[in-house]
Amino acid sequence: PHGFYRDRLSMAYLIAEANGGVRHADELRLSELNREGTAAPYHLINTALNLEGCKDPELRGRNAELFIFSKLYTGSERTGYCDTPSIEMLDRHLDLGTAMAISGAAAAPNMGTMTIKPLVFIMTMLNIRLGYWLPNPNRLRSSHWKIGHAGPGYLLRESVGLLDDKGLHVNVSDGGHVENLGVYELLRRRCETIIAVDAEEDRALSFSSLIQLIRNISIDLGIRISIDLKPIREGEAHTAVGEIHYKDGETGTLLYVKSSVTGDESPYVLDYRAHHPDFPHQSTADQFFDEVQFEAYRALGEHVANGLVWPVA
Numbered sequence: 001p002h003g004f005y006r007d008r009l010s011m012a013y014l015i016a017e018a019n020g021g022v023r024h025a026d027e028l029r030l031s032e033l034n035r036e037g038t039a040a041p042y043h044l045i046n047t048a049l050n051l052e053g054c055k056d057p058e059l060r061g062r063n064a065e066l067f068i069f070s071k072l073y074t075g076s077e078r079t080g081y082c083d084t085p086s087i088e089m090l091d092r093h094l095d096l097g098t099a100m101a102i103s104g105a106a107a108a109p110n111m112g113t114m115t116i117k118p119l120v121f122i123m124t125m126l127n128i129r130l131g132y133w134l135p136n137p138n139r140l141r142s143s144h145w146k147i148g149h150a151g152p153g154y155l156l157r158e159s160v161g162l163l164d165d166k167g168l169h170v171n172v173s174d175g176g177h178v179e180n181l182g183v184y185e186l187l188r189r190r191c192e193t194i195i196a197v198d199a200e201e202d203r204a205l206s207f208s209s210l211i212q213l214i215r216n217i218s219i220d221l222g223i224r225i226s227i228d229l230k231p232i233r234e235g236e237a238h239t240a241v242g243e244i245h246y247k248d249g250e251t252g253t254l255l256y257v258k259s260s261v262t263g264d265e266s267p268y269v270l271d272y273r274a275h276h277p278d279f280p281h282q283s284t285a286d287q288f289f290d291e292v293q294f295e296a297y298r299a300l301g302e303h304v305a306n307g308l309v310w311p312v313a
Contacts, residue, residue: 064112
């Protein structure tokens with residue numbers, strides 16, 4: 001179902017200006033982002049490189065590592081990086097829409113830290129596979145001409161969880177299967193100010209994605225984040241400001257924005273909440289929002305964002 005999923009996401013989100021209106025920009029390639037003269041940010045699209053079959057003890061409990069797509073380079077620490085135009089040329093299906101769909105490919109047999117081993121085989125056989133087989137950047141750099149299409153053997157490896165970084169192709173899926181906030185790679189790049197928007201399903205306000213990030217960056221990068229989440233947990237605020245402590249003594253700021261309700265939202269948002277207590281943490285398995293549900297989430301997001309902006313004297 002990856003192709004269908006990719007096309008629906010593309011139709012919803014990839015648009016461009018056209019004669020005073022908008023058009024579907026499905027043809028946009030990763031290497032075409034940030035064209036000369038634009039003020040667009042440099043995008044890092046986070047996905048997970050699934051490594052359930054790798055015996056490296058450093059992967060215990062994770063079974064994956066972050067794999068990024070960007071305008072210039074595509075790859076991960078383990079596979080190395082290749083220039084994006086080259087991998088786009090080799091895989092004609094790889095473009096911005098495909099990378100975006102991989103980044104949101106939540107349902108897959110192999111899901112990094114979220115893999116359920118008893119379900120790997122049956123999910124493969126039922127074709128519940130939103131992930132993607134991509135040419136291995138490491139092999140692309142050394143033997144471009146030898147890489148063909150992923151054949152039936154890869155399906156077999158996927159069905160029994162024998163995935164590693166050694167083959168001609170690697171298996172990639174939702175970046176949330178490693179790190180759900182998309183912040184890890186920004187910390188690796190030592191950004192001074194980071195804004196993290198957390199809209200995960202988190203009814204208990206346990207902040208699991210943030211906690212996992214804090215633990216992993218401490219282990220991997222020696223970076224610490226100090227942040228007080230009590231105002232959000234007690235329904236007093238939507239945001240918290242944390243301090244990032246890099247290894248060499250430099251510091252940065254993390255603005256953490258949480259999808260939550262404090263009671264000062266618009267009447268129809270509060271009315272929706274009264275009738276749907278799970279809001280705004282309803283299951284993402286619901287892919288068919290009606291107008292009222294969609295507007296409740298949109299209005300909440302607008303309310304939270306407006307609270308972050310203030311006039312400058």
